[in-house]
Each structure stands twice: as structure tokens, then as C-alpha cells.
Amino acid sequence: MSENKTIATTASVQAFLDAVENDTRRNDSYALLELMQEITGYPPVLWGNSLIGFGSYHYKYDTGREGDMLIAGFSPRKQNLAVYNTGFVRYPKIMERLGKYKAGKSCLYINKLSDVNLDVLSELIKTSFEHMNTKYNS
Template identity: 85%
Template sequence: MSENKTIATTASARAFLDTVENETRRNDSYTLLDLIQKITGQPPVLWGNSLIGFGSYHYKYDTGREGDMLMAGFSPRKQNLAIYNTGFIRYPDIMKRLGKYKAGKSCLYINKLSDVDLDVLSELIEKAYDYMNKKYNS
């Protein structure tokens, strides 16, 4: 069975953010780092070479494959900020109030934080994180 490519590292999440070239994306990333750390109470951990995660959970599929994954996190991509948490889709009423974004199954894509309401984003991350924490760590 293959190993996960995305694993927690000991590298500094802040040092990684210092390397983000786009100034708006870098500043937005520092804001997200502080926001998600405050919501989760977890320190930022660099997963792989580009994901910053807060908290983790262990999963095991019926196939026997298992591993660890970040509970909440984000990545400053070249095109956008990708905010990860599989619980977002459970809250369509909150997402309607968020602002301008695109969504995948387990993440939000935001061009810049000024495109969304930060209070609503905080509410969404908190609800999704609480859901994941109860599901995997209770």
C-alpha cells in the first residue's frame, strides 16, 4: 500500500509563508494563519511543502488504507487561497453569506480575503472544525 504524500513536517509554517511572492496572498495567508489558529487552538503545521494545517485526524477506509490528515488548513496557491476542511458543504446557509468564492468537495477557493466576509468565514471554519473534531476525536 502506498504512503500518503502529504504528511506533517517539522518545517516552519511562517517561514514557508515568507516565501509567498504575491504580497496580497502572503498577507492574506498570515491573516488566515492567525484566524484558524485562534479558532482551533492548534499550532500551524506545514504538511508536505505547501499546506498549513491545524489539528489532525486518523482515517481508515474499508479497503484498509489509512493515514493522518489535517483537520483544517489552507494553502496559498498561485491562483487563489485554498482553504481545506471536508465539513464546509454541511453549511450551505453560512456559505450563502460568505461572499465571492468557488468550492470543491473539501475546500474553498478564494482569490483574496477582501472578497469574503471574514466573520462569516470564521463562523464557517469554526463549525466545520467542530464537526470534524467531534467525528474523529471524540
């Protein structure tokens, strides 16, 4: 069985964010860093080489594969901010108030934070984080 590539590291989150070339993306990343740390109560940790995570949980599949994954996090990609939180689609009523974004199964893609309502984004992150933390860490 192959090893997980997305694992918590001891690399500097600040050094990673300081290296983000796009000024808006870098500034938005620092704002998101502060927001997620406040919501989760966890310090930021660099997972792999590009994900900033807050909190973690342990999973084990029926196949025997197991590992640890961040509960909430984000990554400043070249095209957008990718906000990770398992199960955003679980909250359609919150998401319809969010603003301009694209979504995957467990990911929101936001061009810039000014495209979304930050109070609604906070509510979405908090609701999803609490669900995952209760499910896996209670």
C-alpha cells in the same frame, strides 16, 4: 499500498509563508494563519510542502488504507487561497453569506480575503472544525 504524500512535517510555516511572492496572498495567509489558530486552538503545521494545517485526525478505510490528515488548513496557491476543511458543502446557509468564492468538495477557493465576509468565514471554519474534531477525536 503507496504512502501518503500529505503528511505533517517539521518544516517552518513562517519560512514557507515568507516565500510567497504575491504580497496580497502572503498578507492574507498570515491573517488566515492567525484566524485558524485562534479558532482551532492548534499551532500551525506544514503538511507536505504546501498545506498549513491545524489539528489532525486518524482515518481508516475499509480497504485497510489509513493515515492522518489535517482537520482544518489552507494553502496559498498562485491563483488563490485554498481553504481546506472537510465538508464545507454541509453548511449552505453559512456559505450563501460568505461572499465571492469557488468551492470544491472540501475546499474553498478565495482570490483574496477582502472578497469574503471574515466573520462568516470564521463561522464556517469553526462549525466545520468542531464537526470534524468531534467526529474523529472524541
